[in-house]
Amino acid sequence: MSFDNINLIDALILTLMTLALYQSISWAQQKWQLIWLNPMLFSTIVIIPYLLVNNIDYPSYRDSTQVLNALLEPATVALGFPLYQQLQHIKRYWKELIAILALGICIVMIISFSLTMLLIHQTEIAIALSLKSVTTPIGITLTERLQGDSSITAFAIMIAGFSGAILGPIWLKFINIRSDIAIGLAIGTGSHVIGSIILSKNNLNQGAYSSVALIISALLTALIIPIIVPLLLPLF
Amino acid sequence: MKNIIYTIIAISICLISGRMLYSVIGGLPASLYGMVLYCILLQLGWFNPDKVQQANQWGIKHMGICFIPAAVGIINHFELFQKHGYSIVAIILVTTFILISFVGILVEKYLTTKSKPAADVKDY
Structure with missing residues (x-):
């Protein structure tokens, strides 16, 4: 850890403020059962004006709250537990599942990367x-x-999450996809945890499938993206 | 309380091993090696799933807090969103729905005959 740009008291205050804000929003979300009241989104919406008003630049905020960022790693490891829980359900068809997800991820990664390079060039x-x-x-x-x-x-993860979680099931019904496994795996792959939470509210089977899909697809993405990006880069 | 410490130690062991694996063979990020290792060790029974369950689910439920420092970085991108906001949102929406349709159609076609209902769902 380095605290070169900031003093410890400010860092502590900013971290505690972020924590308190996040906790109160997630409390409100739970209490009133409002899925759209996403604590990460709304904390960000409150923190940005606060930083602007107080003339705190982003590098200082980031340095001040590096403790929170450091928790990303153990949080990722903790996802091994739901993976373990769902492993028995995917044993029977893991090869097909991995093939479908890997293919889908490759195609969509190429499309997203190329479209962005063509439209935004960054x-x-x-x-x-x-x-x-x-x-x-x-x-x-x-x-x-x-x-x-x-x-x-x-x-982007938040937009993909909410759009797919809310409109995805309606769209899948429209294109005549009705099985729990197809809906669960599709929404889990496209809309990760947000999709999984929303599906679980109506249908536990779909929720379980989506939680397998989101972890497997994250692993596959980690394997695929370091290969695809260097291949695509010279094209633009 | 004992179980909380047990869970923290289990996750730390996996993360540290993940770091070592990463420094030797590279490839995936250390935390992903840790995640796979954690899953394997739970499966092998080296760690007791019943003991980690509660603390682990609490952690996953609240992990959103770790994303805020990254998300606030949007503060540096007002100009980008003014210029390209619509394109960015359009790209995200289009590709998300391509992915959902692709996986949905193929799974419906190839996996529905093989599947049985998945049982217990854990909320996270």
């Missing part, structure tokens, strides 16, 4: 948008390793 944004279907801790870690912009990843 590699770090293209990397961030290619990682939008991954669960947030892994998405942020992967973006930072590939020198993408992790704040764009966090934002």
Whole structure:
């Protein structure tokens, strides 16, 4: 840890403030059962004006709250537990499952990366948008390793999560996909934890399938993206 | 309280081993090696799943807090969003729905005959 740019008391205050804010929003979300009241989104919406008003620049905020960022790694490891719980359900068809997810991830990664490069011409944004279907801790870690912009990843992950979780099931019904396994795996792959939470509220089977899909697809993405990005980069 | 310490130690062991693996063979991020290792050790019974369950689920439920420092980085991108906001949102929406449709269609076609209902769902 380095605290070069900031003093410890300010760092402590900013960290505690972030914690308190996050906790109160997630309390409100639980109490009133409002899925859209996402604590990460709304904490960010409150913190940004606070930093602007008080003239705190982003590097100092980031240094001050590095303790929170450091928790990303253990949080990722903790995802091994739901993976363990769901392992028995995917044993029977793990090969097909991995093949379908890997193919889907490759195709969509190529499309997101290419579209972003064509429309916006910025590699770090293209990397961030290619990682939008991954669960947030892994998405942020992967973006930072590939020198993408992790704040764009966090934002993109949230949009992918809410749009797919809310409209995805309706869309799948429309294209005549009705089995729990197809809906669960599809929404889990596209909309990760947010999808999984929303599906679990109505149908536990779909929720279980989506939680397998989100972890497997995050692992596959971690394996695939370091191969695909260097292949695509020279094209633009 | 004992179980909380047990869970923290289990996760730390996996993370440290993940770091070592990463420094030797590279490839995946250390935390992903840790995640796979944690899953394997639970499966092998080296760690007791009943003991980690509660603390682990608490941790996953609250992990959103770790994403805030990264998310606040949007503060540096107001200009980007003014210029390219619509394209960014459009790219995200289009590719998300391509992915969902692709996986949904293939799973419906190839996996529905093989599957049985998944049982217990843990909330996270």
